[in-house]
Amino acid sequence: MILRTSGNDRFDRMRRIPWMDVDGISGKRCLVVGAGALGNEVLKCLILAGFCDITVVDSDYIENSNLCRCVFFREGDDGLEKSRVLARRANEVCPEAKIKAVHSMIQDFDDWEYDLVIGCLDNISARLHTNSHAVYYGIPYVDGAIDGMRGKIQTVLPGGPCLQCAMNGSHARIADLRYSCTGNSHIFVPPTAAEITTTSIIAAMQVREAKKIASGRSDLCVRNITFYDGVRGTTDTITLDTDKECPNHMGN
Numbered sequence: 001m002i003l004r005t006s007g008n009d010r011f012d013r014m015r016r017i018p019w020m021d022v023d024g025i026s027g028k029r030c031l032v033v034g035a036g037a038l039g040n041e042v043l044k045c046l047i048l049a050g051f052c053d054i055t056v057v058d059s060d061y062i063e064n065s066n067l068c069r070c071v072f073f074r075e076g077d078d079g080l081e082k083s084r085v086l087a088r089r090a091n092e093v094c095p096e097a098k099i100k101a102v103h104s105m106i107q108d109f110d111d112w113e114y115d116l117v118i119g120c121l122d123n124i125s126a127r128l129h130t131n132s133h134a135v136y137y138g139i140p141y142v143d144g145a146i147d148g149m150r151g152k153i154q155t156v157l158p159g160g161p162c163l164q165c166a167m168n169g170s171h172a173r174i175a176d177l178r179y180s181c182t183g184n185s186h187i188f189v190p191p192t193a194a195e196i197t198t199t200s201i202i203a204a205m206q207v208r209e210a211k212k213i214a215s216g217r218s219d220l221c222v223r224n225i226t227f228y229d230g231v232r233g234t235t236d237t238i239t240l241d242t243d244k245e246c247p248n249h250m251g252n
Contacts, residue, residue, distance in 0.1 A: 011050055021215035022050050028214040029053045029113070033106050033130050034120030035082035036060065037194055038144050040070040041203030042120050043090040043099075049211055052097040054090075055114070058083040059105040069196040106130055112137045116213050118206055119143040122192070131156060131163040135248045140213045144206045148193035149230035151202035154240075155209045155221045165243040166225065198230045 009015070011022045030051050032042055035058035046054060062070075062077045062085060072089035073082075087101035102109060106126050117134045119141065121127045127143060134141035134156060141156040143163055156162045205226070212220045225238045242249055 014050070019215055019217050019220070020211065024216065025050045025211060025214040026052045028115040030055070030210065030214075031112075031114040031117045032056045032120060033117065033126070034058055034122070035086040035101075036066065036120065036122065037069040037196070037199045038120035038146060038203050038206075039082070039086060040072050041200050042118055042144075042206055043086055044071055044093070045204055045207035046118075046210070047090050047093045047097060047099075049207060051210075051214070052094070054087075054097065055100045055102060055111070056083045056087050057102045057104055057106055057109050058086075059103060065191075069194055069199050112139065114139055116210055117141045118210060120203070120206075121145075128164055128167075132248055135162050140218065142206045142209045142213075144202045146192075146194060146198050146202050149195065149198050151198050151228045151230075152225060153202060153205050153209065153222070153228075154225045155213075155223060157213075157218055157221060157223065159242075160223055161240045161242045162246065162248050164248055165246045166240055167246075198228070201228060201230070 014020050014022050028051060030046060030053065032039055032046070032054060035056050039056065039058065043054070043056065058081075060082050062073050062080050062082055064078055066073050067075065072086050077085055081101070081103045083101040083103050087099040091097060091099045107129050112133055117130060117139050119127055119130050121130065127145075131141060131143065138158045140158065143154045143156065145152050154163060205228075209221050212218060222237065224240050227236045227238065228234075244250070
């Protein structure tokens with residue numbers, strides 16, 4: 001889908017970036033896993049960037065504590081499915097886009113015919129599940145995570161290091177915990193700290209990586225792990241090598 005308005009291209013400023021393929025971006029099929037704080041900000045940026053074919057998967061429900069960091073949620077949405085509300089409201093920004101909502105845990109999702117995957121998850125188990133499927137199907141995966149004023153992103157490209165390559169013992173011990181705002185249908189643990197400015201920065205970094213991939217410029221992607229500290233206002237990138245013992249890479 002090529003989005004233009006008669007006599008005035010809404011993506012004119014983006015087209016002025018030499019390597020940015022706006023028309024290519026509009027044709028990519030994107031899977032967003034998670035419809036909470038990161039998911040809201042990622043959807044906002046994806047739609048404004050011209051992504052037109054997006055599926056949002058999430059199994060959780062909205063509660064009022066989401067409203068301070070979820071731009072598409074409103075008073076009165078309490079108890080509604082996050083994925084469906086997010087898809088409907090994001091579609092209002094660009095009615096021409098096709099945004100599909102799936103109310104499901106990612107572990108029960110079986111459609112992996114996408115050009116790229118963006119992870120907006122709050123637990124290790126679901127992130128590793130998404131990571132392993134993206135690696136298996138050769139789909140670029142951009143993972144994001146936040147914890148209060150801190151956050152990180154990792155872009156997983158075919159053949160490169162993945163999330164599990166960086167796993168350690170502490171990750172394994174909490175891999176089965178599912179963070180939920182409400183505790184409905186999930187293991188309930190106290191929610192982590194979160195605030196909108198860090199969420200916005202991490203989401204923007206994720207979508208920027210997605211735009212590189214969709215423009216055919218994966219060579220510009222940040223291939224390691226980037227950590228952001230909102231208190232110090234710094235970013236640090238840690239080099240990550242492919243772990244030959246990682247189950248996603250064994251035999252390759």
